[in-house]
Amino acid sequence: MASLPLSFCLLPDFFTKPPHSPPRQSSVSCNAKDGGKLDRRNLLIGIGGFYGGANLVSSPSLAAPISAPDLSKCTTGTDLNTNQPLDVNCCPPPSEKITDYKMPPVTTLRFRPAAHLASKEYIAKYEKAVELMKALPDDDPRNFIQQANVHCAYCNLTYPQTGDSALKLQVHNSWLFYPWHRWYLYFYERILGKLIDDPTFGLPFWNWDNPDGMVILEMFVKNGSPLSDARRNPAHLPPVVADLNYSAQNSSDPSPDPSQIIRNNLNEMYLEMVRNAVKLEDFYGAKYVIGTEPDPGAGTRGSHTALHVWVGEPTTTGEDMGNFYSAGRDSIFFSHHANIDRLWSVWRGLRGEKPKEFTEPDWLNANFLFYDENKNLVRVKVKDTLENEKMGYTFQKVHNPWLTKRPIARTKKSKVATTSPLPSVAETVIPVKLDKVVKVLVDRPKKSRSKQDKEKEEELLVIEGIEVDTAKFPEELLDKAEYAGCYSQVPHKNSTKVKSRIRLALTELLEDLEVEDDDKILVSLVPKAGGEDISIGGIKIIYASE
Numbered sequence: 001m002a003s004l005p006l007s008f009c010l011l012p013d014f015f016t017k018p019p020h021s022p023p024r025q026s027s028v029s030c031n032a033k034d035g036g037k038l039d040r041r042n043l044l045i046g047i048g049g050f051y052g053g054a055n056l057v058s059s060p061s062l063a064a065p066i067s068a069p070d071l072s073k074c075t076t077g078t079d080l081n082t083n084q085p086l087d088v089n090c091c092p093p094p095s096e097k098i099t100d101y102k103m104p105p106v107t108t109l110r111f112r113p114a115a116h117l118a119s120k121e122y123i124a125k126y127e128k129a130v131e132l133m134k135a136l137p138d139d140d141p142r143n144f145i146q147q148a149n150v151h152c153a154y155c156n157l158t159y160p161q162t163g164d165s166a167l168k169l170q171v172h173n174s175w176l177f178y179p180w181h182r183w184y185l186y187f188y189e190r191i192l193g194k195l196i197d198d199p200t201f202g203l204p205f206w207n208w209d210n211p212d213g214m215v216i217l218e219m220f221v222k223n224g225s226p227l228s229d230a231r232r233n234p235a236h237l238p239p240v241v242a243d244l245n246y247s248a249q250n251s252s253d254p255s256p257d258p259s260q261i262i263r264n265n266l267n268e269m270y271l272e273m274v275r276n277a278v279k280l281e282d283f284y285g286a287k288y289v290i291g292t293e294p295d296p297g298a299g300t301r302g303s304h305t306a307l308h309v310w311v312g313e314p315t316t317t318g319e320d321m322g323n324f325y326s327a328g329r330d331s332i333f334f335s336h337h338a339n340i341d342r343l344w345s346v347w348r349g350l351r352g353e354k355p356k357e358f359t360e361p362d363w364l365n366a367n368f369l370f371y372d373e374n375k376n377l378v379r380v381k382v383k384d385t386l387e388n389e390k391m392g393y394t395f396q397k398v399h400n401p402w403l404t405k406r407p408i409a410r411t412k413k414s415k416v417a418t419t420s421p422l423p424s425v426a427e428t429v430i431p432v433k434l435d436k437v438v439k440v441l442v443d444r445p446k447k448s449r450s451k452q453d454k455e456k457e458e459e460l461l462v463i464e465g466i467e468v469d470t471a472k473f474p475e476e477l478l479d480k481a482e483y484a485g486c487y488s489q490v491p492h493k494n495s496t497k498v499k500s501r502i503r504l505a506l507t508e509l510l511e512d513l514e515v516e517d518d519d520k521i522l523v524s525l526v527p528k529a530g531g532e533d534i535s536i537g538g539i540k541i542i543y544a545s546e
C-alpha cells in the first residue's frame with residue numbers, strides 16, 4: 001500500500017480571502033512515520049492560488065458563457081485583501097459603440113523576447129513606449145493607469161455577470177484565466193507598438209522558470225525608468241532569487257540557499273506543467289459560467305500567485321503586484337504574464353500537433369470587452385486565443401529546463417506494512433477536523449492499469465473541503481519526488497452547495513514509486529498549526545478522461 005502523507009503549502013492571506021468570508025489559511029503537513037513503521041515517501045500537496053470559493057448559486061440549466069459586461073453597470077469594486085470597497089474607481093471610460101473584434105491579417109509576427117536576453121535598443125524602445133503610455137490623457141482608455149484598471153475591473157468584482165445580478169465577473173480561478181489574460185496583453189502590446197509606431201513590437205517575457213531569469217531584471221529597477229515601481233518588496237530586489245513557492249508565511253525565514261530555491265522552482269514548474277497538468281481542467285482551471293462563482297479547486301498556477309506576492313507583498317512599501325486592483329500598475333506584471341502566456345503555448349506544444357481543448361461552447365464563446373490601440377471598444381472571444389501565432393505574435397525560443405526535472409523517488413517499493421487497523425474513508429467521520437493526525441485509507445478502484453488505460457484516464461486523488469491555517473512550508477522538501485504540488489483551494493465556510501476541492505494527479509507519481517499494484521493508498525493528514533480550523537469534506541480517487 002502506498003502511503004501519502006499530505007501537506008498544504010500556504011497562501012498569502014490577501015490572495016486567498018473569499019470575498020464573502022473571513023480570511024483563513026491552513027496547513028496540513030506530512031509525517032514520515034506511519035504507525036511506527038518508517039515510510040520515507042512523504043507526498044506533499046500544497047494549496048496555492050487566488051482567493052475564491054465554489055458556490056453554485058443558480059440552476060446549471062440556466063448556464064451561459066460569461067459574456068462582455070455592460071460597462072455602464074460598473075460599480076466600485078472590492079479590495080480582495082481587505083474585503084472593503086476599493087478606494088479607487090477602476091471603471092473604464094464609456095463608449096457609444098461596441099464592435100466584434102476582427103483579428104487583423106498577420107503580416108510580420110510581433111516578437112516577444114526573453115527580458116533577460118533583450119538588447120539595449122529594445123529596452124530603450126520599450127521604455128519609450130511605456131513613457132508615452134503614461135503620458136496619455138487620464139481618460140484615454142490606453143493610458144497606463146486605465147490599462148491597469150482593466151485588470152482591476154475584471155478582477156475586483158465591479159461588473160455584474162448579467163443585468164443587475166449580485167454575482168460579479170471574476171476572470172481568475174477558472175478556465176477563463178489564460179484566455180482573458182492573453183487578450184489583455186494582446187491589446188496592451190498593440191497600444192505600446194502603436195505609440196512608438198512599431199507594428200512588430202512585442203512585450204518582453206520574464207523568464208522566471210529558467211535560472212537565468214529568476215530575478216527581478218535590471219530593466220525593472222533602473223532608477224527613473226518608467227518600468228520601475230517603488231511598491232515592491234525591497235527584500236526581493238536583485239540579486240535575490242525569485243521563489244516560485246513563496247508565500248507570505250515563510251517571508252520571515254532566514255533566506256534559504258539560492259541553489260535550493262532554484263531546484264524547488266524547477267520542480268514546481270515540472271509539476272505545474274507536466275505531472276499535474278494532464279487533464280484540461282487541471283491546467284486551465286474549472287468551468288465557470290453565468291450564475292456561478294469561480295472554483296479555485298483546479299488549475300495548477302501556484303507559481304503565478306507566488307510571484308505576485310513575492311514582488312509586491314504589502315510591506316511598508318509594497319502592494320502593486322500583491323493586490324489585484326493594483327497589479328497592472330507595475331510594468332513587471334506584463335512581463336510576468338507574458339511568461340504565463342508563453343507557458344500556455346509551451347504546454348499546448350507538449351500535447352502534440354493538434355492538442356485537445358475544451359469543446360464546450362460555454363468556454364469557446366465566453367467573451368470580453370477591451371479597448372484596442374485605436375480606442376475602439378471591441379468584443380473578443382475565448383475561441384480566438386488558442387494559437388498565439390494566429391494572433392500575430394511569437395516568443396523567443398528558450399530552453400525549458402524544468403522539462404527534465406521529473407523528481408526521483410528517494411525510496412521505492414517500500415510498501416507500508418500496516419500493523420494497526422486504519423479506518424477507510426467510509427469509516428472515518430467526514431467531514432473531519434484535523435486537530436490531530438488523521439489517517440485515511442483510500443481505495444483505488446482500479447490497480448495495475450495498462451499503459452492504454454493510463455493514457456485514456458488520469459488517476460486523481462480528490463480532496464474536498466479543506467480549510468487551512470498559517471504554517472511554514474518545509475522548503476527543503478519541495479524538490480523531492482514526494483512533493484506533489486501546490487494547489488488553489490480556499491473553501492467557503494458558509495457554502496452549503498458545491499464545495500471546492502483539489503485534485504492531485506497520481507498516475508505518474510505511483511509509477512515513480514512503483515506501487516501501482518496496491519489497491520489502497522494511505523493518506524495521512526498531519527496538522528502543523530491551526531488544526532482546529534482544518535476540515536476535510538472527503539477524499540476519493542477518480543479516473544478522468546477528458
Ligand code: C2O
Pocket residue numbers: 151155172181304308327337
Ligand atoms: Cu490577473 Cu496575475 O493576475
